[in-house]
Amino acid sequence: MEDNSVLNVDQLSIAYELKTGAVRAVDNVSMSIRPHELVAAVGESGCGKTTLGLSIIGLLPSPPAKYLSGEVNFHGKNLLSLAPDEMRLYRGTEIAMIFQEPMTSLNPVFKIGDQIQEAIALRDSRGKKGVATERNRSASPSRSGTNTKRKQIIDVLNLVRIPDPERVADRYPFELSGGMRQRVMIGIALAQKPSLLIADEPTTALDVTTQAQVLKLMKGLMEEVDTSILMITHDLAVASQVADRIAVMYAGQIVEDGEVFDLFSHPLHPYTQGLLACIPSGSKEGMRLKPIQGSTPDLRSIPAACKFAPRCPYVMKRCEAAKPELTIKEGSHRVACYLHE
Amino acid sequence: MIKVKNPRIQSVIELLTYNNETKLGFLLVSGLVVSAIVIALTGISVLPYDPIKQNVGPALGAPSLQHLFGTDILGRDVFSRILYATPNDVFVSFVVVGVSLLVGALLGATAGYRGGLLDEALMRYTDIIFAIPALVLAISIAVILGPGIIHMMYALLIIWWPPYARLARGEALRVSHQNYIEAAKASGIGSIRILTRHVLPNILTPMLAYATIDIGSVVIIYAGLSYLGLSIRPPLPEWGAMVSAYQDYLVSAPWLPIFPALVIGIVVVAFSILGDGLRDAVEAARIG
Amino acid sequence: MPAISTNEEHPLLQIEELAVYFDVGGSFSVPLLTRRTAHVRAVDGVTIDVGVGETVAVVGESGCGKSTLARAVLGLVESKRGSIRIQGQDSAALKRSKDRFKTIQMVFQDPDSSLDPTMKIKDTVSEPLVGLSSMNKNDREKKAVEVLNAVGLDNKFLDRLPRQLSGGQKQRVNIARAIVTEPSLVILDEPTSALDASVQAQILNLLLELQEKYNLSYMIITHNISVAEYLSDRTYVMYAGKIVEHGPTNAVINEPRHPYTIALITSAPIPDPKERNLLKVEIVGEVPSVINPPPGCRFHPRCPYAQQKCSDQEPILEPIGPERFAACHFIDRTARAAGEASA
Numbered sequence: 001m002e003d004n005s006v007l008n009v010d011q012l013s014i015a016y017e018l019k020t021g022a023v024r025a026v027d028n029v030s031m032s033i034r035p036h037e038l039v040a041a042v043g044e045s046g047c048g049k050t051t052l053g054l055s056i057i058g059l060l061p062s063p064p065a066k067y068l069s070g071e072v073n074f075h076g077k078n079l080l081s082l083a084p085d086e087m088r089l090y091r092g093t094e095i096a097m098i099f100q101e102p103m104t105s106l107n108p109v110f111k112i113g114d115q116i117q118e119a120i121a122l123r124d125s126r127g128k129k130g131v132a133t134e135r136n137r138s139a140s141p142s143r144s145g146t147n148t149k150r151k152q153i154i155d156v157l158n159l160v161r162i163p164d165p166e167r168v169a170d171r172y173p174f175e176l177s178g179g180m181r182q183r184v185m186i187g188i189a190l191a192q193k194p195s196l197l198i199a200d201e202p203t204t205a206l207d208v209t210t211q212a213q214v215l216k217l218m219k220g221l222m223e224e225v226d227t228s229i230l231m232i233t234h235d236l237a238v239a240s241q242v243a244d245r246i247a248v249m250y251a252g253q254i255v256e257d258g259e260v261f262d263l264f265s266h267p268l269h270p271y272t273q274g275l276l277a278c279i280p281s282g283s284k285e286g287m288r289l290k291p292i293q294g295s296t297p298d299l300r301s302i303p304a305a306c307k308f309a310p311r312c313p314y315v316m317k318r319c320e321a322a323k324p325e326l327t328i329k330e331g332s333h334r335v336a337c338y339l340h341e
Numbered sequence: 342m343i344k345v346k347n348p349r350i351q352s353v354i355e356l357l358t359y360n361n362e363t364k365l366g367f368l369l370v371s372g373l374v375v376s377a378i379v380i381a382l383t384g385i386s387v388l389p390y391d392p393i394k395q396n397v398g399p400a401l402g403a404p405s406l407q408h409l410f411g412t413d414i415l416g417r418d419v420f421s422r423i424l425y426a427t428p429n430d431v432f433v434s435f436v437v438v439g440v441s442l443l444v445g446a447l448l449g450a451t452a453g454y455r456g457g458l459l460d461e462a463l464m465r466y467t468d469i470i471f472a473i474p475a476l477v478l479a480i481s482i483a484v485i486l487g488p489g490i491i492h493m494m495y496a497l498l499i500i501w502w503p504p505y506a507r508l509a510r511g512e513a514l515r516v517s518h519q520n521y522i523e524a525a526k527a528s529g530i531g532s533i534r535i536l537t538r539h540v541l542p543n544i545l546t547p548m549l550a551y552a553t554i555d556i557g558s559v560v561i562i563y564a565g566l567s568y569l570g571l572s573i574r575p576p577l578p579e580w581g582a583m584v585s586a587y588q589d590y591l592v593s594a595p596w597l598p599i600f601p602a603l604v605i606g607i608v609v610v611a612f613s614i615l616g617d618g619l620r621d622a623v624e625a626a627r628i629g
Numbered sequence: 630m631p632a633i634s635t636n637e638e639h640p641l642l643q644i645e646e647l648a649v650y651f652d653v654g655g656s657f658s659v660p661l662l663t664r665r666t667a668h669v670r671a672v673d674g675v676t677i678d679v680g681v682g683e684t685v686a687v688v689g690e691s692g693c694g695k696s697t698l699a700r701a702v703l704g705l706v707e708s709k710r711g712s713i714r715i716q717g718q719d720s721a722a723l724k725r726s727k728d729r730f731k732t733i734q735m736v737f738q739d740p741d742s743s744l745d746p747t748m749k750i751k752d753t754v755s756e757p758l759v760g761l762s763s764m765n766k767n768d769r770e771k772k773a774v775e776v777l778n779a780v781g782l783d784n785k786f787l788d789r790l791p792r793q794l795s796g797g798q799k800q801r802v803n804i805a806r807a808i809v810t811e812p813s814l815v816i817l818d819e820p821t822s823a824l825d826a827s828v829q830a831q832i833l834n835l836l837l838e839l840q841e842k843y844n845l846s847y848m849i850i851t852h853n854i855s856v857a858e859y860l861s862d863r864t865y866v867m868y869a870g871k872i873v874e875h876g877p878t879n880a881v882i883n884e885p886r887h888p889y890t891i892a893l894i895t896s897a898p899i900p901d902p903k904e905r906n907l908l909k910v911e912i913v914g915e916v917p918s919v920i921n922p923p924p925g926c927r928f929h930p931r932c933p934y935a936q937q938k939c940s941d942q943e944p945i946l947e948p949i950g951p952e953r954f955a956a957c958h959f960i961d962r963t964a965r966a967a968g969e970a971s972a
Contacts, residue, residue, distance in 0.1 A: 044825040207690035212896035212910040237898035241907040260902045278830040280859035291830035520743040529727045529760025542747040
């Protein structure tokens with residue numbers, strides 16, 4: 001157990017109860033995030049990464065989601081044991097989240113400045129009676145006076161490097177581009193100086209050059225704002241560019257995680273290897289892509305076997321008999337595979 | 342969960358069994374429709390008493406085992422009268438909504454898809470119709486045409502189709518921007534086939550949810566108009582007309598106006614329940 | 630059957646100085662009353678060639694006009710200026726647009742909205758045959774089965790509805806529909822953007838297979854550099870309605886010369902943590918409005934090499950190497966910078 005970890009998820013399992021059956025969306029997931037660390041949860045659609053993210057910040061609609069077991073420890077405190085009102089105090093102030101579609105995350109009928117103002121006001125009010133941590137005590141107490149409020153708004157816009165912040169503060173969301181809106185979202189999220197920012201596919205809807213700008217911004221702000229980031233993405237290439245550590249998820253489980261350099265130079269799990277082999281690089285004359293055989297499993301059935309077995313080129317008898325656990329291979333590089341026991 | 346091979350029928354079943362509202366609503370509505378058809382086909386033979394015949398029971402008799410809803414001043418069995426009137430309202434409401442749906446869908450879809458002059462013309466025309474209070478317009482037309490069920494239907498039809506046209510136009514606008522319409526154009530398909538094969542089927546489901554609740558609205562308006570005496574000629578029973586005829590007995594023989602009114606209410610609620618549930622089901626299908 | 634001849638004088642597709650403008654006026658009544666129409670200059674003078682059996686990539690970000698370009702080539706939107714020649718024949722001269730649709734087909738972006746939710750797969754795939762051929766129902770169905778099998782879907786998919794299919798399967802259906810009339814050129818608009826990584830790989834390989842099997846030419850519209858690199862022989866880079874650079878794919882992607890191309894290539898994430906060039910990207914600003922594009926070179930407000938000349942005079946495409954062209958006044962300066970970026 002990491003003592004100074006910001007987040008420590010311990011054997012978390014979550015299922016969705018649907019009309020057609022129960023679906024194990026998150027299956028015995030354990031992972032941790034240290035201060036100033038950017039951890040990327042990478043996986044394809046349906047692997048459970050979004051469910052994981054929502055469960056950490058407590059935004060998972062339950063029902064239909066059901067917490068089966070495990071803990072989500074934030075600075076040592078298990079968030080799952082909190083009542084909804086208590087959890088609400090953490091949300092936005094200590095743990096913030098940004099989503100994929102900046103279009104729908106901002107309220108279209110309020111100006112940018114007003115929406116930022118709302119976040120700041122929340123921070124200041126909570127600083128007094130909300131979550132009492134070291135960080136909040138040092139945050140500036142609210143001062144009435146529109147000039148100060150205005151300055152705070154401009155500070156946030158400057159933080160996310162938005163040009164001409166005075167004008168942007170008076171604009172409405174529809175007047176801004178996707179990239180700008182996402183920056184505003186980041187600004188609102190970080191204005192409250194959370195110690196953890198969860199970013200769910202933050203750049204998937206953006207153009208390539210805008211994506212680069214936003215990723216650069218996020219990475220750069222981590223020191224300045226003293227925050228860690230959990231980035232949820234399906235794009236392994238994006239993860240490789242910004243992450244310190246990567247957790248590869250498949251069918252609700254973490255199948256491999258480790259330092260980004262280790263993972264890319266020595267991918268251990270056959271799924272990770274398969275994902276890497278899927279990314280086109282170079283021309284068709286060079287090397288043909290080797291897609292992973294088969295398709296993602298039906299999460300309703302919970303076989304005793306390794307979930308990747310039907311698609312694994314190295315499958316052994318063992319793999320169909322029991323599920324491999326996530327174990328340490330070397331240093332902090334963990335993998336759930338019998339090939340590496 | 343009922344499962345059928347044909348995916349289209351499966352979609353319909355899924356819509357109807359989406360939640361408790363749709364299931365209950367469907368049950369009530371189908372019961373109503375079946376009764377209406379049976380009564381229309383078999384006439385008075387299936388009823389406990391002849392609805393027009395007088396003195397089959399005591400005058401102003403309270404509800405009893407022989408006369409479930411009691412009898413009126415002329416000794417006629419109220420229950421039989423109510424049953425006999427069922428095909429009336431059901432027939433009128435289904436026809437009005439059905440024709441409005443058809444006309445509205447065709448006009449609205451074409452306007453939404455093509456745009457231009459047709460679209461403007463339709464919008465302005467429907468604006469005019471909306472500007473005039475519906476009931477007033479219906480009454481005026483009915484008065485001009487004279488009493489009678491068919492005339493009532495004409496009056497209602499004139500005011501009833503514009504909302505469907507607007508709804509269809511809105512949906513058609515949404516559908517027209519979908520890639521499969523472009524793909525159809527690139528497949529050399531002409532406008533008419535695109536409208537009938539691609540646009541109309543895709544706007545129909547949301548319109549059906551609206552139409553279902555709307556049937557209840559027709560029942561109320563029609564009952565209201567016949568309450569005003571614009572519809573059917575006595576002695577044939579009609580629910581609204583019965584409420585009107587019996588309202589003076591509210592204190593002395595309350596069952597007389599209450600039962601017809603109650604029946605109107607239940608019928609409308611049944612369609613509302615089904616329609617509401619369908620609306621949720623359609624929304625869910627759209628998202629999922 | 631499409632005419633394929635190795636002695637073909639003309640490339641399969643020749644787009645020359647194509648311009649597509651849209652009126653921005655709203656509905657019928659607004660322009661009538663205000664007499665004000667602005668133009669969205671979505672495509673503003675684009676020249677592209679596609680040869681027989683070739684794959685050409687058109688690379689750019691949102692708003693650059695690439696999707697509009699695709700629609701214009703297909704014949705779904707009218708062009709304001711310029712010409713489109715198909716196998717040597719001016720498309721305007723092709724009396725019936727149906728001939729055009731038989732030769733050029735398209736796989737649309739977003740597999741979900743490209744399939745009519747109320748139509749069975751077999752009907753969707755055979756629809757082009759209804760509009761563009763005189764086959765009877767049986768023959769159409771046979772052909773539909775043939776192309777569906779060719780894209781890897783077996784007969785049990787024939788009677789299904791789109792909602793019963795996964796994203797990858799839907800995209801295969803889209804591809805099947807595009808090849809059912811045996812076109813010579815298939816335009817693919819972001820063919821894999823909405824798909825998971827492993828599905829994307831399957832579709833890319835499928836496209837290569839089909840190209841060999843049916844001797845197809847492809848025009849791939851994408852913002853994904855690695856897809857463009859993997860599939861195409863030549864690449865055109867598009868920005869704000871214009872082509873800013875083009876040439877052999879290998880050259881354009883590995884030695885980009887135009888400042889925008891450099892920014893685009895360096896922004897593309899590479900799956901290698903040791904090459905974190907993404908964080909070194911210096912591009913600023915946003916894609917410009919195409920209603921009122923900046924004067925001179927459209928990229929100059931964001932260009933690190935911009936000088937006064939760039940806002941005064943619009944650069945034209947000039948040769949900068951073997952079969953390579955770029956539109957930039959200061960292309961020599963970028964060569965050194967490009968060398969540094971990839972070092």
